[in-house]
Amino acid sequence: MKLTVLGCYGPYPKAGGACSGYLIEDENTKILIDCGNGVLSKLLTICNDLNKLDAIILSHLHPDHMSDLMVLRYAIYIKQMLGRMERSIPLYLPANPQEDYERIQYNGVFTRNIIHDATEININNMRITFRKTNHPIECYAMAFEKNGKKFVYSGDTKYFDGLIDFIRGSNLFLCEANILHKDLTDNVPHLSAKQASEIALNANVKRMILTHFLPDINTLDIANEAKEVFPYILEMAEEGKCYFI
Template identity: 30%
Template sequence: MRLTVLGGCGAWPTATQACSGYVVEDEGFRLLVDPGYATLPRLLTHLSVDAVDAVLLSHGHPDHCADLNPLLRARGLSDAPPPPLPVFAPHGAADAVLALDKPSMLADAYELHEFSPGDRMDIGPFRTDTWLLPHFVPNAGIRLSTSRATLAYTGDTGPSPDIPRLAEGADLFLSEATYLRQVPSSGDAPYLLTALLAGQYAQQAGAQRLLLTHLWPGTDPSDALKTAAETFSGPVDVAVPDLAIAL
């Protein structure tokens, strides 16, 4: 299994960093997870649009799904359109981005497979387990497993006892870490994580490696690394474009 980071910036993209977006590959199957703002240009430096085999959304916020629209346009409006792209999303999570164009325009470009967080499904070679984790909208924590490796991903979430279960024994735990030590707004605190807490959950889960993502724009990655290392004894990295990790 191989993870390639397209972006890991929270909320909006910057001049050097796209929002959340990851390609997970195994056995030649390429799964695009969370094509957020500005991820398509990064994707095109690695793959052609018709090389994507499926898309998986954790939730419906645009910094996790907005570039599904140009991806579908690039496939569906090409001179030789590829087969419909399977899109897996929590119920209603893809509605807004799919409504950006009239339904007939991209109707043949995708097949929508909706699920409820908590469901298990197979996507290509990946056994995909999901958890409902707390966020402003329904969010699916995602665990992708093969016979050789396991990747756990929080999507966007606040504190939850389910997070260590999601990440239990994972080869790589990809965790949102919007802030360093404390979520500044009490109203946001139930729905976002810190680098400190991400490290704590990784330690509790016995994860082999921690990858921090969804940092607030302008956050110094070295500060996030140092903070997570206070609570996690294993290797820690920050999701930056083109980072590739073999599990």
């Protein structure tokens, strides 16, 4: 499997950057994970033919993870009108908040599929499972498995022990690290770099990419905090960079 980072910032992008968005693919599958602000433009630079997109999965319906979906639906619709696309794109997402879920549909461009805790789907022999996280709205971590390899994306979350078991056995863990631990309060619905590292270490994960950075934060500080806990392969997500699993 190959992971391409399209956007790695939240809850808003830095200048020229994008919010959460990732493309996971293998030799015959392309799946877009999240579609925050700025992601569509980044996606089209590497996948200009939307017919090649097998599915879209949204971890949750906060704008920094789905706002560009509202523009992507126009692109799909226009291509359908011009006869360049004949199918709708499968979209997997939570059903809540309901008002956000309802307004996503547009002229049938998506085939919506609601995800729940422990939902399991199969796309071109790629097995995908979900685990509800600890976030103010319904949100899911997701695991992708194929050919004996496992990749897990944390989605957005505060610390919770259930994530440790969910990521166990991962070859690559893509985890949000939105803040430094010294700045963490009960009102912050995200993981610190220290917490992300503790989760990975306790799950015996040997390779982790941190993501979902505040645009004004120094990612070197995030990396240094994580390295104090996590002694294995650690990288900071970079837009446009590919990672192989």
